[in-house]
Amino acid sequence: MLFPRAILKPRLKRRVFNGHPWVYDNEIDTFPECEDGSLVDLFTSSGQFVGRGYYNSRSTISIRLLTRKYENIDEDFFVRKIQKAFALRSKYSETSAYRLIFGESDGLPGLVVDRYSNYFVMQISTLGMSLFRESILSALIKLFNPKGIYEKSEGAFLKLEGIPQVSEWLYGSGPTLIPFKMNDIQFLADLMGQKTGFFLDQRCNARFLSRFASEKRVLDVFSYTGNFALHLLKGGAHHATLLDQSERALEVAKEVSRLNGLPDKISVIKGNAFDFLRNLNPGDYDLIIIDPPALVKNAKYTEKAIAAYKELNLRAIRALKEGLLATSSCTQAIREDAWLGSIHRAFNDSKKIGLQLFSGSQPFDHPVSSAVFETNYLKFRAFYIRKISDI
Template identity: 35%
Template sequence: MIDVILKKGKEKAVLQKHPWVFSGAIDKVKGKPANGDVVRLIDTQDRFMAYGFYNDQSRVALRLLEWNEDVQINAEWFRNKVAIAVKSRQELLADGTTNTCRLIFSEADYLPGLIVDKYADYLSLQILTSGIENNKATIINALQELLNPAGIFDKSDASSRGHEGMDASDGGVLAGNHPPEIVEVKENGITYGINIAEGQKSGFYCDQRDNRHIVATHAKGKKLLDCFSYTGGFSLNALKNGAAQVISVDSSALAIETLKKNISLNNLDDLRFTAIQSDVNKQLRRFKEESETFDVIVLDPPKYAPSRSALDRASRAYKDLNRIAMLLLNKGGLLATFSCSGAMDIDTFKQVLAWAALDAGKEVQFIYQFCQPEDHPVRSSFPEGEYLKGLLCRVM
């Protein structure tokens, strides 16, 4: 195994078991490891620190896996990590009301660059690091042995793979059968038809499961606007919980079509629901011009800040989006607003909302703080894994 020497003074994060070592923290590489190889990280005194995946194409040159020198990083190590992750989600799926969740969440489950989502009898994989790519066969075999899925489908994101110098994934079936055009899944007793092959990201945003339920408890008898509705998670929960009216807005024709089908799947196809295919920012301004108001508004936009360098621009976008939403709420109305940008922490998000409230001439109370659910755990040594945050605001 090739040794990689850490620069003097860069030991603290490694000793605290943070899994990332940036290229600038590396002093020397004793040899020429291939990208994705497991290497041995040592300090300048030749003392062992950790094992990790190496990649000289990535800013994160080492993704650390194991801090015990006596543990071998082999096929059995990967099978064990997969098994631990899958077992930790069993209780979530036990009562039968939910059969979709995230089974493996990258660094949080000690498998950096691997995301596995379960959709009923099918699994969706995102392989985003060269180290995981090198061990793909072992991981797929482990998932087959543990879960016996009907099929395993590749949903690796091409742009993320590019950061590791990897070619775009061809997609397609990795094992078993190709999923049907629509796979029906259940979440909190609600049925969703999702397109794994063509849907966004891995096919369905299961990270909002708990938050959809929480927002729905405030929707009974209310008029709710669901922005960036995708295939209708917040909309369906609100309708099921007795919302008086739900308007869903998304720019994707496929998302709106799927949302309408999901309404029918749950026997909620009635006069309380309207779907609008439109750019959300333009539609919000249209509502303002038409003096339309709402009791509850949900804002669940895409990632505005993919990195810290984009944070200022993203903050302005979040502020403008939330400002116009605040102007559309009836007095005392509720705004459920989210950010999935890992670069934006909750304190910054609160500040952005404070600026939005000031510009809108509104007083705002934060009455609940949303987070990601238990199948998206945050590892104590890797706070960067906490990407989803949100606030339920009362707008006065």
């Protein structure tokens, strides 16, 4: 089958040829004549085939490549791709919950699929991928025979792509709060909550941090439904206070604490993180976690985000006499060195020292592609805090 052709400008940087699937509008010399969302074939100016992907004239990323081969993009294609992704996860998975498909890293840009026990929650973020919804659904059913598949595709960016938001069961059915077990802790993925219902990318960092939890008074800032707090309580923490602006997330966290027999070990506070941290007395907590959502989506606004990271960490450091700070960033637009610089400035301003105990990132089911730097987003550090005078 012949597909509309797009032709790259000559003498381009080798980013696309080295494995990056995105082709920007300013990299294309001849645009394909087709409807948005259609499959197109990409060629160099000299006629060399580069790959096959989907096109959207509404986006600055005009083409997202799905394959570097002449092959059909159909249900069998998605079965092969998902099988390959599952083979990687099944080698290392220690939990019934993991990210099965991580977009570009798994060769499926615009698609995320998370597994919670025998339920799947999928997110589609591009017009081109949305046109393969039925093929993706059929492939998941064929491979896993799940109890249910829910699509949770939400966000302002969908309007830019020209597709509607979707929040519904596509196959089977299930509860709004999907139970699953992770690191021997019972959790709930909330289909009315953020992303796919849970943040699976922090589970390894939370498990590691639990080693330092014994008898600690914990403050979990931007707690959502309590991933860090529950790990630390299972690790022997004395008590955990969860701070978040979502009342629903805090209610789910309380239910999670009941499921794990820890309802008397947590307190929840609905409030603003900056204000709450400012009003703490030094020594109120022994361990503070700072795990904010992405503070910016666009690199143009990174300075404000860097200032916000510095302020959050500064207030947390000042609130610790001698204790532990676990701090994180999931803002892909901010480089790790810039984020670390904001933390080091916070230490300097607080007249305290941080001894790094652990450096973390995203787990194996959120693999970072060497060709796609955008897949590397999660940054995590754990510090032991001391006064300079106590060195």
